[in-house]
Structure formats: structure tokens, C-alpha cells
Amino acid sequence: MVLPTPALAVTGATGRLGGRVARRLAAAGTAQRLVVRDPARAPDLADAEVVPADYADPTAARHALAGISTVFMVSATESADRVSQHQSFIDSAVAAGVDRIVYVSFVGAAPDATFTLARDHWATEEHLxxxxxxxxxLRDNLYLDFLSLLAGDDGVIRGPAGNGRVAAVAQDDIADVAAVVLGRPEAHDGACYxxxxxxxxxxxxxxxxxxxxMGRTVSYHPESIEEAYASRARYGAPDWQVEAWVSTYLAIAAGELATVSDTVQRLTGHPPISLDDYLHRLR
Structure with missing residues (x-):
């Protein structure tokens, strides 16, 4: 029996965020197409078909999106050409006849954002x-899930964040919001959350x-900008990536990640997860 084409496609389903969204949609009985680079890693979900595609491959992307109305678009893996990949995929969606895209961006996305990758997200938003x-x-703050990974082996968090603040959000909360939006996408057209x-x-x-x-001492050392670049030089990462790492902390110092929103509570009906709650769940 040939199953009807689902109206919804989810990208990034082999990753942490896209996988969470796909599993929530499956639990709600929503048919979906999982658009992934490696089908062997795709989750095995009810009412989900798997189609391979890469953002930078227009032919594969158009094929993967054929017959789809709404696309949940997780940002591509960080790379020097991520913006062009995003733009290519959006163009492929248009060519395939897609109606809408729900895009995962970053809070404070702007052409002059301190965090360099937030500028990339702005460029993608503008193309969209x-x-x-x-x-x-969906403009996410830093992932709450990753805060526990900021400390080095010596238990020290190093970065030029000064006394700035960050309103980090749990990936589970982002996925809950995404599931709500994808459940009735037309009700959220034009929104930026x-x-x-x-x-x-x-x-x-x-x-x-x-x-x-965690039962061990963790401390924060507020580096200077010079110290930040020097302490990361040993990784041998390309310049754009080192700049992204350092500018994450500089965005915190500038207050660009400090504002708390009520979006999670308002759209899902439950309060967002705090760092204390998240760490308690890890025990």
C-alpha cells in the first residue's frame, strides 16, 4: 500500500534538537518526512519516512521536499559556508513548492550581533x-544542556563574558515549542519567537x-579577549570558528543574551526548565 505524502518535513532528525522534535511529532501521531544526510542514523519512528538530502545539494533537496507543505529547518553544522548552504536549501524549498519554513535561529540575530554566528542566522532569516x-x-538562546560542558578538565570555565548574563534554554523546551508551532503552523506565520x-x-x-x-568545584575565570584567543589556539581550529567561540562569551558580556522571555510558558503551557532542574535530572 502506498502511503500518502506527509505535509511536514523535519530536518536534522539525527541530531539532538531535530531528533527531539521528530519524536514529539511521532508521539502525537503526526506523519512526517525526515530529511537527513545519513538515513542509517535516522530514528525509527511511526508514520515517518526517511529521505536523504544535503542542504548544499539542490537536486537532492528538491527531491526530498517534493509534496511537502511545511519544513522544520534546523541550522546546518557550523562551517565557513553555512549561510550559503542555508540559502541554497531555502531556494530548493521554493523550487519544490513548499509553503512555509519554521527556522531555528539565534536570539539577537542581527547584522551587527556580537556573536558572529548570530550574524549568519540573520543572513539566513533575511533570505527566508x-x-x-x-x-x-525560533530564536534560541544558548543551550542550557551545554552549560555543564563549558568547564575544562580543571573545572574552570574560561571566557571573556565579564559579569554578563545568559538566559540559556533547554533543548527539550525548544522542541516542545517547535512541536506546538508545527501542530498548527498557520497560526504562527510571520512570528519570531x-x-x-x-x-x-x-x-x-x-x-x-x-x-x-556535580560534586566538584567549578569556577569561572573571566578572560581578557587576548587570553581567550590564546587559550583556544591549541585546538588548531580555523579562524572563523575560534572567533565564533570567543564571540559567544563577548555576546554575554555585552548583555545580548540576558533577556528572559515568556515564550516557552506562553506557547507550551509549562514553565521553562531551569539550570537547577536540568542538573537535578542528570543525577
């Missing part, structure tokens, strides 16, 4: 707006919470 597609933009956690914390406060929860 110019495409003529209906769209919804900032997604944050319930608290705006300094990295000193983050370190204290990690110390309490």
Missing part, C-alpha cells in the same frame, strides 16, 4: 523573508550551580 515563503523563526530559560545567570552563578550539582 525575501523568498516569499511563509515562515516562523525568542526562546529562553527562566533565569538570567552570570557564569559565576552557573559555576556555583554546577559545583553544587
Amino acid at each position: 523573508r525575501a523568498s516569499g515563503l511563509r515562515h516562523t523563526i 525568542d526562546l529562553t530559560g527562566p533565569d538570567s545567570l552570570t557564569l559565576t552563578e552557573v559555576a556555583a550551580k554546577l559545583s553544587s550539582a
Whole structure:
């Protein structure tokens, strides 16, 4: 029996965020097409078909999106050409006859954002707006899930964040919001949502919470910009990536990640997960 074409496609389903969204949609009984680079890694979900495609391959992308109305678009893996990959995929969506894209962006996305990758997200947003597609933009803060990974082996979080604050958001909360939006996408056309956690914390406060929860001492060392570049030079990463790493902390110092929004509570009906709650779940 030939199954009907699903109206919804989810990208990034082999990753942490896209996989969470796909599993929530499957639990709700929503048919979906999982557009992934490696089908062997795609989750095995009810009412989900798997189609291979890469953002930078227009032919494969058009084929993968044929017959689809709404696309959940997770940003591509960080790379020097990520913006061009995003633009190519959006163009492929237009060519395939897609109606709308729900795009995962970053809070404070702007052409002059301190965080360099937030500028990339702005460029993608602008291309999406110019495409003529209906769209919804989910601007996530830093992932709460990754705060516990900021400390080095010596238990020190290093970065030029000063006393700035960050309202980090859990990936589970982002996925909950995405599932709500994708459940009735037409109700969210044109919306741009900032997604944050319930608290705006300094990295000193983050370190204290990690110390309490993890049973080891974690501290924060506010590096200078020069120290930040020097301490990351040993990784041998390309310049654009090192700049992205350092500018994450500089965006915190500039106050660009500090604002707490009510979006998670308002759209999902439940409060966002705090760092304390998240760390408690890890125990």
C-alpha cells in the first residue's frame, strides 16, 4: 500500500534538537518526512519516512521536499559556508513548492550581533523573508544542556563574558515549542519567537550551580579577549570558528543574551526548565 505524502518535513532528525522534535511529532501521531544526510542514523519512528538530502545539494533537496507543505529547518553544522548552504536549501524549498519554513535561529540575530554566528542566522532569516515563503523563526538562546560542558578538565570555565548574563534554554523546551508551532503552523506565520530559560545567570552563578550539582568545584575565570584567543589556539581550529567561540562569551558580556522571555510558558503551557532542574535530572 502506498502511503500518502506527509505535509511536514523535519530536518536534522539525527541530531539532538531535530531528533527531539521528530519524536514529539511521532508521539502525537503526526506523519512526517525526515530529511537527513545519513538515513542509517535516522530514528525509527511511526508514520515517518526517511529521505536523504544535503542542504548544499539542490537536486537532492528538491527531491526530498517534493509534496511537502511545511519544513522544520534546523541550522546546518557550523562551517565557513553555512549561510550559503542555508540559502541554497531555502531556494530548493521554493523550487519544490513548499509553503512555509519554521527556522531555528539565534536570539539577537542581527547584522551587527556580537556573536558572529548570530550574524549568519540573520543572513539566513533575511533570505527566508525575501523568498516569499511563509515562515516562523525560533530564536534560541544558548543551550542550557551545554552549560555543564563549558568547564575544562580543571573545572574552570574560561571566557571573556565579564559579569554578563545568559538566559540559556533547554533543548527539550525548544522542541516542545517547535512541536506546538508545527501542530498548527498557520497560526504562527510571520512570528519570531525568542526562546529562553527562566533565569538570567552570570557564569559565576552557573559555576556555583554546577559545583553544587556535580560534586566538584567549578569556577569561572573571566578572560581578557587576548587570553581567550590564546587559550583556544591549541585546538588548531580555523579562524572563523575560534572567533565564533570567543564571540559567544563577548555576546554575554555585552548583555545580548540576558533577556528572559515568556515564550516557552506562553506557547507550551509549562514553565521553562531551569539550570537547577536540568542538573537535578542528570543525577
